[in-house]
Structure formats: structure tokens, C-alpha cells
Amino acid sequence: MNKTTYSAFAKHFSHLPQVTAFAPGRVNLIGEHTDYNQGFVFPVALNKGTYVQLSLRDDMQVIAIAKDMDNQKNRFYLNDIQFDNDMPWANYVRGVFKLINQHTQRISGVNIYIYGDQPQGAGLSSSASMTVALIKGLVDLFGLEMDGKEAAKIAQATENKFVGCACGIMDHLISALGKKNKALKLDCRNLSVEYGKIPDSLELMVFNSNVKRSLVSSEYNIRREQCESAALKLNTSSLRDVTIEMLESKQDALTDVEFRRARHIVSENIRVEKLYLAFRDNNLAEISQLIRASHVSMRDDFEITIPEIDTLVEIINDALPIVGGARMTGGGFGGCVIALVPKSEVARVAKVVTKKYPQIVNIQPTIYNFTVENGAFNFNNHKVQEAL
Incomplete structure (x- = not known):
């Protein structure tokens, strides 16, 4: 966040913010599609996300301005928080206040300025970072007693209960509790966390295929229903409790699609656990095999990839040596x-992808130079303000 954005708050509200989160x-x-199956995921927090600046008001009104939405202004009163059909982004703000009001009576009126520096449309979970940033800002502004896990639960509930998105908690929890240069192994059943350090010899690269995601909502619901159907036929409440041996012994009870969907979930949970251990042991060969096997499982068993994505993955893997x-x-x-x-x-990999991907699919890729950083509740937000 730069000083221009910082001074924009003063332009809109005639004073400087008291808190920047x-x-x-x-x-x-x-760990893809394992979260709603009560399984394991292994995300990292990035150096790009959402900034929220706040100041106290002397009334019970909230005024929120979103820079990235053409400086749209949304206002509401804390005693009358309704869904806004005209400004969808504002429902994440409204939902946070509605949900956080159920935990404390100390919230009063607030001025809010929201700005993000993560790439739009890249699927990096801007909604989760916005809700977590807002909650962290409110915690700092009002001196609330709240840890990152509780904040993540409120952020998820905002999307589930107010916005109307049936998302899991992974995005919110990593945004709140990420650690620098480490991935967070989350047990989506009991929300226990463990951290695995990314080996020093490896660097995270993120490539945007620049293929706009389509059918996500409808296909997501279909996959979820298929997983639930498979679990029911296997006499278990969740595929988290199914082993490969159990799945194979009861294959005849499932349709071919149900079997393959379940096989992805069961094997992906195993891969998350193994990748965590491979990080710990600095086992580069195992890391390489697990990452590649995960994509094959998503492509063949869960069927959620598309030709452009498969091409991009193939170009990268072919460009790599044995490791990676x-x-x-x-x-x-x-x-x-x-x-x-x-x-x-x-x-070298970036150069190969930049050359070959457009030749095959006629689309220019975008390559992001992200670093792995701390989450909002493992980060000194006061340093953000001091640096501006």
C-alpha cells in the first residue's frame, strides 16, 4: 500500500485513519476439494492481499468505500444491516459487522477504506482476504479479544450465512494464520494446524492461464453431491474416513464416477500428509512426485481441469529437471x-512458459512473483501504518 492510497482515506473522510490492517x-x-470432505489442505499466504483502513465515528453508521470498485460508497446502520443487491462487494462488509455483533456489543460506527493489491480474477481469494483484513482492523480499532482462528470462523460465516457462498474455511484460516515461508497443514475436521517450511532450494511460482473460470459453481455443487453420494454408499459420514483399501473393496457399490471422485479425495488427503512430511525431511524427489500426481488425479479422477491448464502444467513439468x-x-x-x-x-522456466504457452493455446500467461508471508493475525499491522 502506498502513501497515495493512505491519503485517499483523508480525502474521503477529512482525517487520517486510526488503524490500517x-x-x-x-x-x-x-489438497483440492478435500475441505468439504473434512480432509486436509496445505495452503500458503501471499505478499499480496487486501488493506483496510478504519477510523471511529461518533454515531452508529458504517461508511465503506472500495477503491477497486470505482470508489463506490456504501453506508448502513448497525441496527439495520440488510443485504445489498446493488453493491455485491458491500455484503462482505455488512456480513462481517452482522456476524461480529453477535460476539461483542462494543462495535460502533466506523469509516472504512478498502484497497487490494492482488491480481483480480486470479482466484487468489480476495473475498477471504477482505473479510479477514476487516475483522483484524476492527479487533485493533476496538481492542477486541479475538484470535486468528475465531476471526477465520467469523469470516467464513460471513460468506456462508450472509453473502450466500457455501465455501470452506481454508481461505480465511490461511489469510489469518499463515506464516512466512511456510505452508499451513489444516485439518478441516477439527481445524488443527501444523506448519511445514518450504525447502530453501525451491521457489513458489504462480502462473495464471488467463482462462476465465467457468462452470465453477455448478460443477462444484455436482462434485460435492458426488462425494456425498459415495460416502453414503460407503456407510460413512465423510470420505475423510475412507482408506484406499476400503474404497477398492467396495468399488462395486459405486458408480464409476463416484469411485473416481472418491479416489481423488482419499488419495489427495494422503498426498497432503506426505507433502507435509516431505517438506520436513527436505525430500525433493517426493515433493516433485506428489505435486505432479495431484494434478493427474484432478485431471483424470476429479475431472476439474481444462485443456489449457493441462497444457500449461505439461509445459512447466517438461521444462523442469528431475526436481520440481x-x-x-x-x-x-x-x-x-x-x-x-x-x-x-x-x-528459465518462466522463459519457456512465456514462449510455448501462447504458441499452443494462443493466450499470453501471466507469471506472478509472489513471496510466502505471514497472515493477518501473525503480522504486526502497526508496521503497515508506520511504513506509510
Whole structure:
């Protein structure tokens, strides 16, 4: 965030903000569609995300301005928080206040200025970073007692109960609790977390296919229903409790599609656990194999990739030496690919992708130079303000 954006708050509200909070976006290294199956995920927090500036008002009104939405202004009163059909972005703000008011009676009127520096449309979870940043700002502004896990629950509930998006908690939890140069292994059943340090010899690269994601909502719901159907036929409440042996022994009870969907979830959970251990042991060969196998599973068993994404992954993997691997990240049907690449190979891989991807699919890729950073509740937001 720069001083121009900082002074923009003063332009709109005639005074400087009292608090500036930041929450990062994320990419998931491995563990796709496992969250709603009570499984494991392994995301990282990025150095790009959402900034929220706040100041107290002397009434019970909230005025929020979103820089990236053409400085649209949204206002509402804390005793009358309704869904806004005209400004969809504002419902994330409204929902946070509605949900946080159920936890404390100390919230009063606030001025809010919102700005993000993460790429738009890249699937890096801007909604989660915005809600977590706003909650962190309110915690700092009002001196609330709240940890990152509780903040993530409120942020998820905002999307589930107010906005109307049936998302999991991964995006919010990594935005709140990420750690520098580490991935967060989250157990989506009990929300326990462990951190795995990315090996020093590897660098995270993120490639945007620049294929706009389509069919995400409808196909997401279909995949979820298929997983639930498979679990029901396997006499278990969740695929989290299914082993490969159990799945194979009861294959005849499932349709072919249900079997393959379940096989992805079961094997992906195993891969998350193994990648966490491979990070710990600095086992580069295992890391490479797991990343590549995850993409094959998403392509063949879960069927959420598209030809452009598969082409991008293939170009990256072919350009790599024995060490390193690439896979699609996110819900599927477009979006981004992540790769763990030896630092000595980063420039060469970027050059190969920039040349070959447009030749094959006639689309220019975007390559992001992200770093892995702390989440909002592991980050000193006062330093943000001091630096401006």
C-alpha cells in the first residue's frame, strides 16, 4: 500500500485513519476439494492481499468505500444491516459487522477504506482476504479479544450465512494464520494446524492461464453431491474416513464416477500428509512426485481441469529437471497453476512458459512473483501504518 492510497482515506473522510490492517491472499499447494470432505489442505499466504483502513465515528453508521470498485460508497446502520443487491462487494462488509455483533456489543460506527493489491480474477481469494483484513482492523480499532482462528470462523460465516457462498474455511484460516515461508497443514475436521517450511532450494511460482473460470459453481455443487453420494454408499459420514483399501473393496457399490471422485479425495488427503512430511525431511524427489500426481488425479479422477491448464502444467513439468513439479490450484475449470521450482531454474522456466504457452493455446500467461508471508493475525499491522 502506498502513501497515495493512505491519503485517499483523508480525502474521503477529512482525517487520517486510526488503524490500517492487511490480510493476504493465498494459493493452495495441495489438497483440492478435500475441505468439504473434512480432509486436509496445505495452503500458503501471499505478499499480496487486501488493506483496510478504519477510523471511529461518533454515531452508529458504517461508511465503506472500495477503491477497486470505482470508489463506490456504501453506508448502513448497525441496527439495520440488510443485504445489498446493488453493491455485491458491500455484503462482505455488512456480513462481517452482522456476524461480529453477535460476539461483542462494543462495535460502533466506523469509516472504512478498502484497497487490494492482488491480481483480480486470479482466484487468489480476495473475498477471504477482505473479510479477514476487516475483522483484524476492527479487533485493533476496538481492542477486541479475538484470535486468528475465531476471526477465520467469523469470516467464513460471513460468506456462508450472509453473502450466500457455501465455501470452506481454508481461505480465511490461511489469510489469518499463515506464516512466512511456510505452508499451513489444516485439518478441516477439527481445524488443527501444523506448519511445514518450504525447502530453501525451491521457489513458489504462480502462473495464471488467463482462462476465465467457468462452470465453477455448478460443477462444484455436482462434485460435492458426488462425494456425498459415495460416502453414503460407503456407510460413512465423510470420505475423510475412507482408506484406499476400503474404497477398492467396495468399488462395486459405486458408480464409476463416484469411485473416481472418491479416489481423488482419499488419495489427495494422503498426498497432503506426505507433502507435509516431505517438506520436513527436505525430500525433493517426493515433493516433485506428489505435486505432479495431484494434478493427474484432478485431471483424470476429479475431472476439474481444462485443456489449457493441462497444457500449461505439461509445459512447466517438461521444462523442469528431475526436481520440481506443477499442478492446477483452486476449484478448477481455469485459473492458476502453481509450481515448486529449483531457484536456479526459475528464470528459465518462466522463459519457456512465456514462449510455448501462447504458441499452443494462443493466450499470453501471466507469471506472478509472489513471496510466502505471514497472515493477518501473525503480522504486526502497526508496521503497515508506520511504513506509510
